[in-house]
Structures are given as C-alpha cells and as structure tokens.
Amino acid sequence: MADVALRNISKRFGAVAAVRELSLSVNDGEFMVLLGPSGAGKTTTLRLITGLETPDSGSVMIDGRDVTLAPPGARDIAFVFQQYSLYPHLTVYDNLAFPLRSPARRISEPIIKKRVEQTAELLHIASKLNNRATRLSGGEMQRVAIGRALVRDPSIYLMDEPLSSLDAKLRAELRLELKRIQLELGATILYVTHDQVEAMTMASRIGVIKDGELLQLGTPRGIYESPSSSYVASRLGTPQINFLPARLLSDVPLPPGTETVGIRTEHLRLAARNGGPMVGRVHRVEHLGEQNHIHLDYKGEMLVTLADPHQPLHAGQEVELDLVHPLCFDGAGQRLPAVH
Amino acid sequence: MTAALAKSTAHSIVEASPRAKTVAGSLVILYAVITILPLVWIVATAFKSQSDAIAYPPKVIFEPTLEGYVNLFTVRTRQTPDFIAKLPPPQTWYDKLVRQRDMVIAGPSKVVPRFVNSLIIGFGSTFLAVFLGTLAAYAFSRFRIPLADDLLFFILSTRMMPPVAVAIPIYLMYRQLNLTDTRLGMILLYTAVNVSLAVWLLKGFIDEIPREYEEAALVDGYTRLQALRKVVLPQAVTGIAATAIFCLIFSWNEYAFAVLLTSGEAQTMPPFIPFIIGEGGQDWPAVAAATTLFVVPIVLFTVLLRKHLLRGITFGAVRK
Numbered sequence: 079m080a081d082v083a084l085r086n087i088s089k090r091f092g093a094v095a096a097v098r099e100l101s102l103s104v105n106d107g108e109f110m111v112l113l114g115p116s117g118a119g120k121t122t123t124l125r126l127i128t129g130l131e132t133p134d135s136g137s138v139m140i141d142g143r144d145v146t147l148a149p150p151g152a153r154d155i156a157f158v159f160q161q162y163s164l165y166p167h168l169t170v171y172d173n174l175a176f177p178l179r180s181p182a183r184r185i186s187e188p189i190i191k192k193r194v195e196q197t198a199e200l201l202h203i204a205s206k207l208n209n210r211a212t213r214l215s216g217g218e219m220q221r222v223a224i225g226r227a228l229v230r231d232p233s234i235y236l237m238d239e240p241l242s243s244l245d246a247k248l249r250a251e252l253r254l255e256l257k258r259i260q261l262e263l264g265a266t267i268l269y270v271t272h273d274q275v276e277a278m279t280m281a282s283r284i285g286v287i288k289d290g291e292l293l294q295l296g297t298p299r300g301i302y303e304s305p306s307s308s309y310v311a312s313r314l315g316t317p318q319i320n321f322l323p324a325r326l327l328s329d330v331p332l333p334p335g336t337e338t339v340g341i342r343t344e345h346l347r348l349a350a351r352n353g354g355p356m357v358g359r360v361h362r363v364e365h366l367g368e369q370n371h372i373h374l375d376y377k378g379e380m381l382v383t384l385a386d387p388h389q390p391l392h393a394g395q396e397v398e399l400d401l402v403h404p405l406c407f408d409g410a411g412q413r414l415p416a417v418h
Numbered sequence: 419m420t421a422a423l424a425k426s427t428a429h430s431i432v433e434a435s436p437r438a439k440t441v442a443g444s445l446v447i448l449y450a451v452i453t454i455l456p457l458v459w460i461v462a463t464a465f466k467s468q469s470d471a472i473a474y475p476p477k478v479i480f481e482p483t484l485e486g487y488v489n490l491f492t493v494r495t496r497q498t499p500d501f502i503a504k505l506p507p508p509q510t511w512y513d514k515l516v517r518q519r520d521m522v523i524a525g526p527s528k529v530v531p532r533f534v535n536s537l538i539i540g541f542g543s544t545f546l547a548v549f550l551g552t553l554a555a556y557a558f559s560r561f562r563i564p565l566a567d568d569l570l571f572f573i574l575s576t577r578m579m580p581p582v583a584v585a586i587p588i589y590l591m592y593r594q595l596n597l598t599d600t601r602l603g604m605i606l607l608y609t610a611v612n613v614s615l616a617v618w619l620l621k622g623f624i625d626e627i628p629r630e631y632e633e634a635a636l637v638d639g640y641t642r643l644q645a646l647r648k649v650v651l652p653q654a655v656t657g658i659a660a661t662a663i664f665c666l667i668f669s670w671n672e673y674a675f676a677v678l679l680t681s682g683e684a685q686t687m688p689p690f691i692p693f694i695i696g697e698g699g700q701d702w703p704a705v706a707a708a709t710t711l712f713v714v715p716i717v718l719f720t721v722l723l724r725k726h727l728l729r730g731i732t733f734g735a736v737r738k
Contacts, residue, residue: 128633128637129637130633130636130637149636150633150636150637151636151637151638151639151640151641152639153637155637156637156638157633157634157637159630159633159634161628161630163630163631163634165631165649165652165653166653167652167653176635176638176648177638177639180635180638180639180640180644181639181640181641181644182639182640183639226634230638
C-alpha cells in the first residue's frame with residue numbers, strides 16, 4: 079500500500095475540459111470517495127491515475143514516484159470497472175487468476191491457487207469458482223469483479239462506481255462488505271460514485287467534484303455539516319437541503335451579504351402555533367413508514383422537512399417553523415460564516 | 419388454471435400461434451428442399467453412367483457406378499477390343515471398369531494437383547485476409563488513427579466495382595512480376611480482395627467488445643498484444659469464424675481471375691472442372707464427381723464453425 083497524489087492535473091477531450099487543475103492526495107490506508115454527477119470528470123480522474131489516459135498537464139505520483147508517463151501495467155494499480163470487467167470466456171477461477179497470470183508477474187500456479195481461494199473466501203464466492211463468469215447473478219459478478227482487484231496487492235485500488243448496476247438491496251449489502259474488507263486489508267481505495275449514501279457510509283474522506291474541479295475535500299461529517307458552497311450542500315442529504323432567499327428570513331440574524339439560506343431537512347423543526355415569527359402551511363404529508371416528509375409552503379417557497387410519523391399533521395394546517403442551524407451562502411453560492 | 423394460461427399464451431404477442439409456426443415451418447422446409455435439390459442432383463449424377471446422366475426424362479432410380487469418379491481421376495485411351503483382350507487380366511476394380519468401355523488407363527488426371535492448388539490458395543488467402551483484417555480492424559476500432567474514416571472508406575471502395583474490372587492491369591502487372599500462374603500470385607490476389615471485407619466485418623465485431631476488457635488486462639500488467647490474444651481474440655471468435663467462411667467461399671469459388679491468371683501449375687478447381695472432357699461430349703458424371711469433391715471442403719469448414727456462426731446471430735444482444 080502507498081499513497082497517491084495528483085498535481086494540477088488537466089485533461090481535455092476536444093472542446094470539453096474533463097478534468098481541470100485537479101490536485102488530490104490519497105493517504106495510505108485511506109478510503110477516499112470522489113462524489114459527483116455523471117460527466118463531472120470522476121472516471122477520467124481514475125483513468126488518468128491508471129494511465130489509460132495521459133494528462134494534458136500535471137503529474138501523477140504513486141508512492142513518491144512520478145508515473146505520469148508510465149504504462150498502466152507498470153503502476154501497480156488495481157482497477158474495478160463499472161461493468162464488463164469479467165471475461166465471459168473464462169470461469170470465475172480463471173477470471174480471478176487472470177491478473178496474477180500476467181506475464182509481467184510470473185507467479186507460480188500453486189501460489190495463484192492459494193490467493194484466488196483466499197479472495198473467494200473473503201468475498202463469499204468460494205462455491206462459484208468453477209462457474210462460468212456469465213452464469214452468475216449481478217451481485218456475484220460484481221463480487222468477482224472486486225475480487226479480481228483484491229487478488230493482487232497493489233499500491234491502490236481504484237473503483238469506478240462498482241455498485242451502480244446493482245439493485246438497492248445488494249448495493250447496501252456490498253457497501254458494508256467493501257468497507258469491512260477495506261478495514262481488514264488496510265487497503266488504500268479511491269472510489270468514485272454519484273451515490274451520496276455510498277460516499278457517506280464508506281469514505282474516510284469525500285472529495286466533491288463538479289465540471290472537472292474538486293470543490294471540497296473533507297470527512298463525510300465535515301462536508302455534510304460545513305459545506306463550502308451551496309452546490310456541495312445540495313449534493314449531500316436526502317431529501318435535499320432547502321434553499322430560501324435571504325429576504326424571506328428578515329427575523330433571523332444572518333451575516334451580511336447572505337443571498338441564500340440553506341436549511342437541512344432535520345434542521346427545520348415544526349411546532350404548533352405559539353406566536354413565533356415564522357409560520358408555514360402544510361402542503362402535503364408523505365408517509366414513508368419510519369418517518370414523514372412534510373412539504374410546506376412558506377411565503378410562496380416550498381420546503382421539505384422530516385417529522386415524527388406520530389406527529390398529527392395534515393394538509394392545510396398552519397405550523398410554526400424553527401431554524402436550528404441555517405447555512406448562509408452569498409450571491410455566488412459560497413458559504414458565509416454564521417453569526418453567533 | 420393451466421387451461422386459462424394456455425389460452426392466454428395462444429394470443430401472446432411473443433409466442434407464435436400454432437398456425438404461424440406451421441406456416442413458418444413449411445416455408446423453411448420448402449426453402450431447404452429448393453436449395454438442397456441441386457446438390458442432391460449433383461451428388462447423384464456423379465454415380466450415374468454417362469447415358470443415365472443425360473437420359474430424358476431424368477432417371478431418379480438408376481444403377482450406381484463409380485465410373486464418374488474413375489474418369490475424373492484418370493486419363494484413358496481408347497483401344498480396340500482385340501488389344502484389350504491381349505492384355506493381362508485387370509489388376510484393380512477400376513482397370514476392369516475402364517476396360518468395359520474399351521479403354522485403358524494411361525495415367526492419373528490433374529484433378530489432385532488442381533484440388534491441392536485450390537486448398538492452398540483458398541485457405542492460404544483466407545488465413546492471410548483474416549489475420550491482416552483482424553489486426554487492421556483492431557487498430558481502427560481502438561486507436562485514434564488520423565483520417566480513419568477516409569481510410570476505411572478507401573478500403574471499402576476497393577469492393578465497389580467487380581474485381582474483374584481491373585483484370586487487365588492486374589494481368590499486365592502479374593506478367594511483369596512473374597506472378598502469373600503461381601500459387602503465391604493467386605494467394606496475394608485473393609487476400610487483397612478479401613482483406614477489405616475482413617476489415618469491415620471484423621471492425622464491427624471488435625467494436626462490440628467493450629474496451630474495458632483490454633483495459634483491465636493492461637492495468638493488470640499485460641501488454642497490448644497479450645491483451646489482444648488473451649482477451650479480445652477469444653471474444654471475437656464468432657466474428658473471425660464468420661469472416662473466414664466468407665473469405666474462403668469467395669476465394670474458393672472465384673472463377674474469372676483463375677481463368678485469366680492460371681493455366682497450368684497454379685490452376686484451381688473452378689477453371690479445371692468445365693474442361694473435364696469425355697469421349698464424344700462432356701463427361702457429366704465426372705464433372706458432377708469433381709463438383710461434389712469441390713463442395714466438400716466448404717461444407718466441412720462451415721459445419722466445423724457452425725457453433726460460432728449460430729452464436730454470431732445473438733452477438734451484441736447483451737446489455738450495455
């Protein structure tokens with residue numbers, strides 16, 4: 079294991095700037111997640127680290143060594159692709175053994191066998207080793223794909239949305255397992271996803287990326303609680319954070335220059351009318367079982383908040399609103415420090 | 419419950435109705451009969467005597483004889499019955515057969531060397547065209563090649579006119595290069611014609627194979643060529659097999675250039691077969707025998723690659 083650093087790396091495809099002046103360093107043993115929408119440059123970043131793309135400028139360092147121009151095979155990286163990483167003409171065993179059988183590595187078959195069996199054990203696919211790769215369920219295929227990376231002991235594991243093609247239940251299951259494996263092996267992982275839940279649950283640190291630029295880097299908790307911009311704030315949290323124009327909140331103390339106020343759903347509390355300044359009207363109540371989503375009309379703006387399912391609320395009712403921890407943003411969407 | 423289910427599937431838009439199946443089945447059988455009949459006729463004619471072969475109305479039931487095959491493989495001379503009577507008794511069954519027609523065998527015919535020529539030229543050019551085609555198709559499919567579209571169009575354009583249109587220039591060039599009537603010359607010619615087809619067909623197949631497969635191999639420490647061999651080729655087998663069959667059929671059947679450029683040493687079967695002359699007219703059973711043998715390698719080759727061809731139909735049906 080080792081650390082990986084990108085220094086001011088840029089890559090254009092024709093007129094499109096896929097990655098812009100991106101700098102990032104992944105520490106040894108860290109599980110870093112790059113979170114961003116599709117087209118944000120996440121996959122390109124991984125491909126640049128792997129050497130499947132050459133950067134227009136900037137450099138890639140692995141373990142202090144400049145590998146910017148080194149071929150992919152010389153970088154000691156394992157890559158888990160979003161799809162297609164299994165060879166349909168091979169069995170599960172041969173798929174797992176494939177990276178070890180690389181002519182560059184010269185590992186003897188008994189050692190390969192041992193490594194493949196250990197990995198299969200780790201991923202609970204030991205009973206499937208003799209199956210053809212195409213005869214597996216989606217979850218099993220993805221385990222094998224991850225296993226193909228785990229059989230090796232590379233500097234870093236790069237994972238490109240490895241769970242995105244699975245259904246929600248499997249995704250939740252493999253999420254936990256990946257985290258378990260990472261902790262067990264002490265692996266360094268750079269993981270790319272557009273799924274905030276994956277980012278929040280697995281990452282040691284999250285990098286939020288948009289239009290090829292790294293917007294914010296920090297722990298999941300740090301980014302959630304203290305986003306640097308309204309965009310980052312909107313990336314994390316379900317339902318999404320509410321944004322209100324500052325002019326509607328004349329009764330709340332806000333820092334000068336505030337244009338927009340972000341209110342996380344759990345930071346908007348509802349109470350019976352008691353003479354407070356903020357009054358909203360319940361527009362719709364969504365029952366989700368363990369909680370309710372309350373859609374509110376506040377001075378013509380729609381807000382969503384969470385409520386206890388036993389709280390007796392109904393459409394048309396007027397309620398008092400209480401802001402707990404508002405996030406203030408200026409006209410450009412940049413965060414302003416709160417006033418105390 | 420089952421009855422209700424059966425009734426509902428009878429009108430299913432996915433499942434064909436029994437009547438549709440019957441109609442489709444009969445059409446397929448009819449088509450099969452129409453296409454197989456000439457082949458059956460040829461195989462049968464090869465076992466007929468010369469008079470049965472040209473009998474009218476045609477004979478469906480006849481006494482089979484190997485005369486056609488014997489005539490195909492031998493050169494014979496006509497002798498007087500007195501001369502034949504003086505000869506020692508025939509050594510073999512075919513000597514006997516020939517003497518019944520007042521002839522003796524003078525030696526082997528040229529069918530074997532011609533057949534060998536066809537095999538060498540047909541399979542040689544097929545191998546070369548598929549080999550070069552695979553490499554070129556891979557390059558076009560995977561690398562950013564300057565003017566790739568123009569090059570591909572140029573390659574395709576070589577197929578736009580009948581090859582015979584360039585017969586005279588090729589004949590003159592071949593004469594200059596001493597390539598006329600050589601196996602090498604014919605292999606090069608058929609390869610040149612087939613390689614464009616091979617590039618286009620194979621490019622389609624290789625485009626269908628996701629790049630991620632090779633990229634995964636590259637990341638794992640394989641070189642580009644090793645990845646091509648271990649990852650791409652096994653998955654392109656279907657396309658390669660289909661392409662090989664098309665190339666072989668073309669070079670195997672090619673007639674015009676074979677007539678023009680080969681006359682002796684390198685002559686292939688297509689120009690040879692029509693010149694199997696018998697006594698007093700075409701020896702139809704011998705021609706049919708030659709045709710039968712001529713068809714066999716293609717049939718064998720196709721049957722051997724059948725599995726891959728069938729898979730070729732479903733190729734590309736996987737999720738993206």
